[in-house]
Amino acid sequence: xxxxxxxxxxxxxxxxxxxxxxxxxxxxxxxxxxxxxxxxxxxxxxxxxxxxxxxxxxxxxxxxxxxxxxxxxxxxxxxxxxxxxxxxxxxxxxxxxxxxxxxxxxx
Amino acid sequence: xxxxxxxxxxxxxxxxxxxxxxxxxxxxxxxxxxxxxxxxxxxxxxxxxxxxxxxxxxxxxxxxxxxxxxxxxxxxxxxxxxxxxxxxxxxxxxxxxxxxxxxxxxxxxxxxxxx
Numbered sequence: 001x002x003x004x005x006x007x008x009x010x011x012x013x014x015x016x017x018x019x020x021x022x023x024x025x026x027x028x029x030x031x032x033x034x035x036x037x038x039x040x041x042x043x044x045x046x047x048x049x050x051x052x053x054x055x056x057x058x059x060x061x062x063x064x065x066x067x068x069x070x071x072x073x074x075x076x077x078x079x080x081x082x083x084x085x086x087x088x089x090x091x092x093x094x095x096x097x098x099x100x101x102x103x104x105x106x107x
Numbered sequence: 108x109x110x111x112x113x114x115x116x117x118x119x120x121x122x123x124x125x126x127x128x129x130x131x132x133x134x135x136x137x138x139x140x141x142x143x144x145x146x147x148x149x150x151x152x153x154x155x156x157x158x159x160x161x162x163x164x165x166x167x168x169x170x171x172x173x174x175x176x177x178x179x180x181x182x183x184x185x186x187x188x189x190x191x192x193x194x195x196x197x198x199x200x201x202x203x204x205x206x207x208x209x210x211x212x213x214x215x216x217x218x219x220x221x222x
Contacts, residue, residue, distance in 0.1 A: 044197065
């Protein structure tokens with residue numbers, strides 16, 4: 001069955017510390033993976049997608065097909081990174097979201 | 108650019124009633140998707156429409172239906188409402204439909220409460 005798993009519901013890090021938000025997926029085929037972010041009182045928005053291999057706001061994510069993971073990383077967390085982060089998978093005209101990780105960056 | 112707009116923003120219905128939620132995509136976007144987000148969970152995919160045809164369907168009962176109009180706006184209909192249908196309903200639009208999953212732009216959602 002297709003599934004996206006985000007094992008951490010809550011994650012707190014200090015400003016300037018590295019941050020890693022975990023995402024594992026289960027999918028039979030070649031999915032496309034995304035990270036979406038929702039800042040306080042704002043709508044859900046795309047942060048990055050694996051196919052573009054971009055770095056957005058200092059965040060990167062590498063698709064590891066062997067480990068079926070798509071972890072989101074940033075070397076130095078900023079206070080404005082505090083938000084809800086969702087990992088998502090797209091395949092065969094269906095989309096699957098994880099349950100989300102709430103990231104708090106402590107000043 | 109107004110972005111994706113959804114109406115109404117909040118809605119209270121009684122069990123057994125029917126509800127219609129509306130979504131206007133970003134101008135030029137031809138694909139609309141609907142999601143249900145229960146408190147504490149991620150969005151759950153319900154439908155995807157492209158060029159007025161259903162192109163994807165999630166694991167939801169037949170009480171849920173949708174359609175897309177010639178102007179690419181969309182309606183989500185839910186019949187025989189249950190308490191468990193209480194959720195935030197999100198609409199997302201994208202420019203095209205593609206196997207590589209185009210970027211989706213989300214609306215603010217409609218908060219449905221079933222009492």
